[in-house]
Structure formats: C-alpha cells, structure tokens
Amino acid sequence: MTGPTLAILDPFSGIAGDMMLGALVAVGLDADWLRGLPDALRLAGVRVRVQEVLRGEIVCWKVDFDIPAQPHGRGVREIHDLLQAATGVPGVVLARAEQVFQVIAEREGEIHGVPPEEVHLHEVGAVDAILDIVGAVWGFHLLGVDRVHCGPIQLGDGFVRAAHGMLPVPAPATLRILEGLAVRPGPDGSGELVTPTGAALVKVLSSGPPPHEYVPRRSGFGAGTKDFPGRANALRLILAEPAGPVYDVDREPLVLLAADVDDATGEMLAAAADALREAGALDVVLLPTLMKKGRPGSRIEALSRPEHADRLEALVLERTSTIGVRRSEVLRRALPREILTVQVDGHPVRIKVVHTPDGGRRAKPEFDDVSAAARALGRDPRLVSAQALAALDAAD
Template sequence: MRHAWIDASAGVAGDMLLGALLDAGADPDTVRGHLAALVPGEVALDVGEVRRGELRATRAHVRSTADEHPHRAWSGIRDLLTGSSLPPRARESALAVFALLAQAEARVHGVDEEQVHFHEVGAWDSIADVVGACVAADDLGLDEITVSPVALGSGRVRTAHGLLPVPVPAVLELARGRPVHAGGDGELATPTGMALLRGLTTGSGPLPAMTVERTGYGAGSRDVPGRPNVVRVVLGEPVPGRPGPENEPDELVVLETNVDDMDPRVWPHVLQSLIVRGAADAWLTPILMKKGRPAHTLHVLARPDLAGTLRAYVLRATSTLGVRESTVARHALARTWAGVTVEDAPVRIKLGVADDRIVHATPEYDDVAALAAARELPLRQVLEAAVAAADAAGLRAGAPVPGG
C-alpha cells in the first residue's frame, strides 16, 4: 500500500501540489498527454527546478498556447471531464474537486450549484492544475493521501469579486471540518489548492508512521523571504499500528436512502464513485418497499467532514429525493500490506493486525482479478494460489507482522 502525506504548513495552491507530485516521481509526459487530449491547443506544461529559500523544488508552470479560451462554467467543466479519456480514478477525482468548488462557491454567493461561474478557478490554468494533480496522483499509484493542518494566510487579496479578506470565503468553506491555521501574511491557500486537498485526501494529521520511499517539493510562483513557499509530499508504506482495548473508536456517519425507480446498471458506478470521493465503504441492501415494490437501500459510511459532499453526490447521482444520516462508532483493526508472488507476478496481501500479530490475511481482489485476466486463468484458481502463497510466506492468523 502506498501512502502520501502532504505537508501544507506553508499553504497550498494547485500548481504547488502538482509540482510536488511531479517531484515525487509522477511522469510529466503522462500529465502533458492527458492535458493535451482534454483541452487541445490551449495549454502547455513547463516543468523545471527552482529554489525557494534554501530548498530545491519543482515548479509546474501552466502556460497558455491559445489566443482565446472558451468560458467554462461548472456544468461545462463537468461535461468536459465526464466525456474525457482520463484514467477513471483521475477523472472521478477531478470531478469531485470541481464539485467541491461549485458547492463552496454556491454557498458563499447564495446561488444554485448549477449556476456557479467560477471566475478564477474556472480559468484554463486552474483546470490544468486540477486535472494535472489528479493525473499525477493516479500515476503514482497512491492508495491513500492525508494532509497536515493547512496554512491559510491573513490580510486581504484582490479577486474577481473585489477586495476580500484572507482566507477568502471559498477557502474557509472548503476548510470546514479540517484543522487550519493562519501561517503567515498574504493568501497562502487558494480555492483550487484547498479543493484538491479535500478531493484527494482522506484525512488530516501529522506525518503518519510509514517507511519513507521518496519525497517531493512543489514551488509556487512567489518566493517569500524567510519562508520557503513550497508544498511537500512524502510517499511511503504505512507501518501498522497497535490497536487495543484502550483505543477510542472512530466516529463516522452513515448515509442511507431507499431507491426503487433507478436502472440497476447504474449502481456499480455510483458505489465506485462514492469510494473515490472518500467514502470508507458503500454498499446496497435489497429491500421490499410499500406496495410490494423491490428496491435497494444505499448505505454510505464516511467521516463526518465528508458527509455533505457525499450526500450531495447521492442526491445528484441517484433518483432519490432524500438521505437519512446517523452517527456510528467504528472499531477497526490496524491494516497493512505484504506481497507474494503468484504465476511470476506480484499480488498484495491485506493484513488486519493487533498487538503485532496477524488477525486476517486476504489477497487483494483487484490484483488477483488482473492476474487471472492477464494469464487467462480461472479467478478461483488464482485466488487459491494467492492464499497458498500467503500461507507459505507466513502470512496467516496468529503469525507476527512482517517487519514488526
């Protein structure tokens, strides 16, 4: 499992995060190719090394290559992304980021979401920053991303809406439920940067326990004396924790709704999209509604700060007219990953652990399914081989955690 922790203690902007992901190993040509296919002839991505204070960093500069750019509101950007050839996870992430921006702007200005015109964040360079960062995160194969408390800045800044206090209202709206601090003078966090953090990350906190693989530094356009203006990304493999009776449970929310009038072929896409948007889990239960009509209950398990985003998506993506919400406590085993070889190919084994001992060892289904398809073998056969390989490697209930 590959985890990325974003250090936004100096602030965050779309180009800074993109630069950090590229500096951490994402392929610039992959990002350029997808941008060229999405907005052909409009932008170019220049990637180079700069210094900010005493630190070396990568600057990702999006440059216009068109005389004029079409005006794009939220509905137009959504159609552009939905019909694109972006990798599925990158496309869903970009849609989630712009949906968050639309919701924030709608709330701040008191308009309907569909009527939002983004101004700064609807410009061609912000589209490139958002899509570029989502493609870069997908290219790095990140399974989970978390972020430090975010520096927002202070003072005032001139925008398309006039002179506004820092943090600007859209940034504060996007910061709801997340730890933040002022961090210094000026605008340190932009709406695009904050929306990327909300759309890509699953939580906030200090650097988690991990085996560090690599780091990346992304520079902004400003060079601030005495404070390196960079976003830092740390990539690595999580180190399993030691959950025990003394650990407090996670407080999560469950969103539910009953649906009896939707094409069932849509459900797999809805469930996957909820996971991409940060849900801890999403599932369906067959039910029988009034008048004997067969239906489904959609359940979504999520952190409280994501409830609004996921609720809005459920209302938009399904035919329901309302969503129930309740608070639950979750007691979970710590989890980590180990690897085995099956048919000369790597397969990940998900480990549930407690007190440095394995409680469960389960082959990752996506790895097994991909291997079965590539070798044209029965899925059952590859799954059984993966279980046997895990057992042979000592990855079984009661065994010590590797490297623990």
C-alpha cells in the same frame, strides 16, 4: 514499495493546485506525461512548463501553464462534458475530479447566493483549475497511492483582491471548503497561501491527518508562485509506507467516546450530535438506555480519530449534561468507497459506491441530490434515484 503507499502532504506554506503538481513531479510523476495532459483533455494551444527552481534555498519543481485567450468561463456542466470527452482518463480519476469541481461550485455558490450549476470558473482560471485538478488526481493514481493524508494547512494572512473586491485571507469560499480540516493562520506578511483548488483537492482526496508513525520512502517539494526571502514557499510531499504490520488500508485504530444522560431533551441531544459531526466525529449515534433507579436515558456515542478525541471529548462535556465520558480504543474496518457524480437530465447526483470483499459493489444515490433534482424536474424521487443508478451503470 512493498506495502500500501501513503502520500503525506505537508502544507507548511499553504497549498495550491500547481504546488501539488510540482510536488508530484518531485516524487516521481513523469514530467513528459504532465506536458501531454492538455492534449488528453483536448485543451488546444496550452503549453505546460516544468522546471526546477529555488524556494528558500530548497530545490523545488515548478509547474506553469501558458494558456491562450479563452472565450468565456466554464460552468460545472461544461467541465463535466469536457472531462467525459477526454482521452484515456481512468473512470476513478474522472469521478474524483468531478467531485473536486462539485465541491468548489457548491461552496462558491453558497458564498455568492447562486445554485452550483450557475457558478462559473472564469476564463484562464478555468483551464488552470482543470489541469490542476485532473493532473493531481490522475498523478496520485499513476504513482499507486492508496491513501492521501494532510497535515495542518498554513493559511496566510491579510487581504486578497478578487473579482468580487477585496476579501480577507483565506477567501470566504476557500475557508468554507476547508471546514473540518486542520488549519493555522499566518505567517505574517505572507498574503494568500491557499487557493480554492488546493483546498478542494485536500477536501476530496485526504483521509485525515498523517499517521503517528510511517516509513518515508521518497519526498520532494512543489514550488508556489510567491518567492519569500529566507523562507520556502513550497508544498512538501512524502511517499511513505505504514510503520509496521498493524496498519491496514481497510482497518484503522479509532477512539469511541460514550456518555449517558437522563435529563436532556431530544432536541438538545440532536444539537449536540450535530455539533460533534461538524467538529470532525466520524459517526455519532443516540441510543436509548436505562439509568439509575430505572430512569429512561440516552447514550451518545461518537467515533473519532485519535488526534481528534480530546477535542470531541471536551465537546461532549460542554454540549450535554453528562459529568463523565468513557473512552475506548476500537478498530474499524471500512469498506473501500468512492463518491461518483452522474447527471440526471442536467442535474448532478452524487452516488456513494461501496466495494464489498467478494469483489461486488453497492451503490446508493445521495438523497439530498436526488431530492433537489426531483424538485427541479417535477419527478418522483424514486424515479430520479433509479435514473441516477442507470446513469452509473451506463458510465461503466
């Protein structure tokens, strides 16, 4: 490919980690490399089976793991130690993979009322998840993908039996992970189509919905475990290039929504701003301004991707007292960034790392994580922040 490589996920029949691995093989990931992944992760006795199968009369690639009996489940800390001991895994892959596990642990912990560090992935499921997550993140890296996009995710329907009993589809933790992503229920009779692993991979890797135009270069299907009569249970993956010279991986066309109000309290404006962020706004700011007859007022500005602009515009009209919203098209250049997770005496701290045009970088620990670790350790947050940055430097 001559331009940036886009990976476009089409989860028309849900998404799971094994489906993503199969789809990656279908578009060019080396199956022998995938078979060697357990050895790289020091997962003894695990065998990877990669084969072509039919799903709804479509040729797909299916990935299965033969996993020996496991002694116990694994927590986030154990998975972190396992990944750090792995052989030859690029640092960016390790960081993204740990971020995916952290998302799962946090959302599972919220649902079941336990701290993320106490969440365990059970036995075989833990090995499955490790191979799915590291394999998918590393696979995109090996294929040279610059950006991942994901279309609306088909959720399935009905109920699923889990360790905690019968749960509605999607399972509560899975739905919590999917917050902020485009989803749709059904089709009827399909059962569970989205796993926590698949949802978390999309949450961390996806840059949003697919672009309106692109040039497909290669496509393929990863098979799901279920085999519905007359309907393909598969994930389609498209490798593509942007459709024209305007697209730049560092710049993207966005919509700026703006409205002025002079009869709302600060609390009401703050609530409206929070609602916009939860609904998918990329950024929301409140600015002081002067209205007609010199009345003090506030301007609310929301930055949106084009496909979300109508929904956010309606939300501004619903949640504030304004009677009009201005809309303008803008171009945003966003510096490349990644979220890395380090450990400060056993407590995870996420760090946002931004890469500057001159080749340098800036790093800032997430204050929520710093604050939580500081409380648990009885330390000054400034010290915890400095320790997190030192851990990041040591990891390099």
